[in-house]
Amino acid sequence: YYPLVIEDVTVGVVGAEIEIESVNNIILKNAVRQVIFMAILMTIFGVILFFVIEFRYIKRLLDLKDNVVYFIETKDETVVDRINSRIKGNDEIHELAIQISVMISSISAYINSLIEKNRLLTEAQDKIRTANELANRDALTGIRNKASYDNEVKKIEQRIENEGFDKFGIAMVDLNYLKVINDNFGHEKGNIAIKKICLIVCKNFAHSPVFRVGGDEFVVILENEDYDNAPELVEKFRNTLDEIARDSFLEPWEKVSAAIGWTLYDSKADKSVQSVFKRADNLMYEDKKAMKAARE
Numbered sequence: 001y002y003p004l005v006i007e008d009v010t011v012g013v014v015g016a017e018i019e020i021e022s023v024n025n026i027i028l029k030n031a032v033r034q035v036i037f038m039a040i041l042m043t044i045f046g047v048i049l050f051f052v053i054e055f056r057y058i059k060r061l062l063d064l065k066d067n068v069v070y071f072i073e074t075k076d077e078t079v080v081d082r083i084n085s086r087i088k089g090n091d092e093i094h095e096l097a098i099q100i101s102v103m104i105s106s107i108s109a110y111i112n113s114l115i116e117k118n119r120l121l122t123e124a125q126d127k128i129r130t131a132n133e134l135a136n137r138d139a140l141t142g143i144r145n146k147a148s149y150d151n152e153v154k155k156i157e158q159r160i161e162n163e164g165f166d167k168f169g170i171a172m173v174d175l176n177y178l179k180v181i182n183d184n185f186g187h188e189k190g191n192i193a194i195k196k197i198c199l200i201v202c203k204n205f206a207h208s209p210v211f212r213v214g215g216d217e218f219v220v221i222l223e224n225e226d227y228d229n230a231p232e233l234v235e236k237f238r239n240t241l242d243e244i245a246r247d248s249f250l251e252p253w254e255k256v257s258a259a260i261g262w263t264l265y266d267s268k269a270d271k272s273v274q275s276v277f278k279r280a281d282n283l284m285y286e287d288k289k290a291m292k293a294a295r296e
Contacts, residue, residue, distance in 0.1 A: 200237070
């Protein structure tokens, strides 16, 4: 040591010898301790942060998602109460839950409105369909009526025009003695006769639509197997009526008799369904005259 005076202040200079390796070891140990301490501190902080995020945010968001998925799958509006009771707080997630609850309530109300409208529409369609069926059904026999026959004629003519459809025929059936039955036994017995001949016609021409176009007149549009077997079926129809006429156990109004005329559509001769109808109608009247002549 030796004194050193600088601006009247006595100072000194001390010299010492140390090993750099020792200093570096101390620095390294201190650095390692600091790193370990920071790692432990960061781990603890990370765990705490994870649990805070997990329970305060992630769990609530997952719960909200599950409730939304449940509503999408079930359309159960009670999920709104579950969302409002389980997702509480004073943050954005709570605000989001409130908005989702409002949205679900609005969607449910809209869905219920659509369901109700669909129910009313279905009921209206059912009523219209029922009314149309009633409008096209004969009240006494239950088969299709003149209006339904006219609609069927329009469909056939469209098919002829668009597809060249020509495999159909028409059979006209006219109940005999209806006026006699009504006059002698009453209209109730006349109705029995009408329903009986109707049943016979429908069973005989089972593959074709049958229409009641007048009080005692029926039209059969021959189709499918009935078209292919028309002559045999007409003969079968006449044989059935012959058997009924010979049945002594039947009441007079049950011994139904009818004339029949039938023909098939000819694309070269017929320009419309009406021409086929007229030809069948004329043949029916010829049959009626022949039956009358045979009785006389």
